[in-house]
Amino acid sequence: MNAQGPLRGVKVIEFVGLGPAPFAAMLLSDLGADVIRIDRPGAGGGGAAEILARGRRSAAFDLKNPDAVEACLKLISRADIVLEGYRPGVMERLGLGPDVALKRNPALVYGRMTGWGQHGPLAHAAGHDINYIALTGALEGIGSPDSPAIPLNLVGDFGGGSLYLAFGVLAALTHARATGEGQVVDAAIVDGATSLMAAIHQLQAMGVWNKGRGENLLDGGAPFYGTYKCACGKFISIGPLEPEFYTLLLEKLDMTGDPVMANPYDESQWPGQRERLTRAFASKTREEWTALLEGTDTCFAPVLTTNEAATHPHMTERGVFTEVDGVRMAAPAPRFSKTPGAIQGPAPRPGADTQAILADWGFGEADITALVSKGAFGQRS
Numbered sequence: 001m002n003a004q005g006p007l008r009g010v011k012v013i014e015f016v017g018l019g020p021a022p023f024a025a026m027l028l029s030d031l032g033a034d035v036i037r038i039d040r041p042g043a044g045g046g047g048a049a050e051i052l053a054r055g056r057r058s059a060a061f062d063l064k065n066p067d068a069v070e071a072c073l074k075l076i077s078r079a080d081i082v083l084e085g086y087r088p089g090v091m092e093r094l095g096l097g098p099d100v101a102l103k104r105n106p107a108l109v110y111g112r113m114t115g116w117g118q119h120g121p122l123a124h125a126a127g128h129d130i131n132y133i134a135l136t137g138a139l140e141g142i143g144s145p146d147s148p149a150i151p152l153n154l155v156g157d158f159g160g161g162s163l164y165l166a167f168g169v170l171a172a173l174t175h176a177r178a179t180g181e182g183q184v185v186d187a188a189i190v191d192g193a194t195s196l197m198a199a200i201h202q203l204q205a206m207g208v209w210n211k212g213r214g215e216n217l218l219d220g221g222a223p224f225y226g227t228y229k230c231a232c233g234k235f236i237s238i239g240p241l242e243p244e245f246y247t248l249l250l251e252k253l254d255m256t257g258d259p260v261m262a263n264p265y266d267e268s269q270w271p272g273q274r275e276r277l278t279r280a281f282a283s284k285t286r287e288e289w290t291a292l293l294e295g296t297d298t299c300f301a302p303v304l305t306t307n308e309a310a311t312h313p314h315m316t317e318r319g320v321f322t323e324v325d326g327v328r329m330a331a332p333a334p335r336f337s338k339t340p341g342a343i344q345g346p347a348p349r350p351g352a353d354t355q356a357i358l359a360d361w362g363f364g365e366a367d368i369t370a371l372v373s374k375g376a377f378g379q380r381s
Contacts, residue, residue: 019085077104136193164187223264260276325346
């Protein structure tokens with residue numbers, strides 16, 4: 001792989017898992033880190049369709065084999081960052097927990113990704129994104145007055161989880177490189193999702209977010225901040241929060257002078273305003289509204305499918321999407337003026353690079369041959 005990006009030279013070991021930890025590893029790889037994935041022997045998969053696993057090489061180890069565990073510890077001794085996303089205690093039982101790892105490599109950053117965190121009454125319970133964000137108050141605040149709405153698994157797994165894990169290990173790496181002192185990063189989805197709610201907590205503290213779900217300024221309660229169905233059955237979004245933008249929207253909709261629409265912050269007028277906007281947007285197709293409003297200061301955008309988003313002129317000009325082996329996916333983000341990131345390749349076939357990785361990371365030929373003979377890679381000679 002030809003790494004490029006601001007993290008070029010950073011060595012990362014990722015113990016294979018699902019969801020948040022692999023996405024964090026993908027982000028680090030996109031920015032140039034050398035990410036080695038530790039897979040299980042005999043696992044299937046690989047290829048460009050496994051987007052979350054893109055840009056790494058894979059080594060397969062039988063972690064029930066003590067020689068394989070020792071080989072992983074030797075790799076850890078040469079790494080900058082370790083990422084794992086198992087339940088608390090799993091890595092310790094394998095003999096690869098942070099206490100052992102940091103003895104081998106005192107400057108190591110050991111990133112741990114869980115839903116509930118490494119300690120607490122729920123730490124060992126099973127859960128998924130919907131449960132984690134439910135506990136934080138985030139799920140209760142999203143949706144209509146009748147029911148919470150599930151925001152994909154973006155708020156928990158990938159927002160409160162992956163992004164905080166990546167942010168945390170890079171912050172810890174900065175400290176480690178300055179002091180030689182490694183540490184454990186406990187990235188819990190409940191912590192991160194709660195942190196993401198900071199702006200809502202602020203609005204509540206200021207007394208301007210005090211109604212039920214779907215009845216506040218930014219959760220669908222305000223008629224001028226929401227989505228509307230068009231004549232074609234598709235949807236558009238509007239969000240003119242500022243007076244000058246709202247005034248422009250009224251001009252475009254020929255509603256200037258309508259007393260019901262005059263004051264968007266008069267909540268007593270919200271039902272009437274919503275009725276007028278619903279009727280207006282239902283009178284034209286999404287394409288017609290896009291032609292009239294897109295690119296203006298009305299704070300407008302059509303609600304697109306992922307396929308439509310990939311071909312939108314703004315997205316194509318910026319290269320927001322790219323392709324790897326014919327599979328469309330998001331290009332690396334954010335963008336860097338001096339050290340741009342790049343996708344280092346498709347997801348590897350599990351175990352395809354085991355011996356090459358060991359050689360690159362300082363294992364001698366005799367050591368590799370011995371590991372093969374002892375079944376460390378899941379086979380015995």
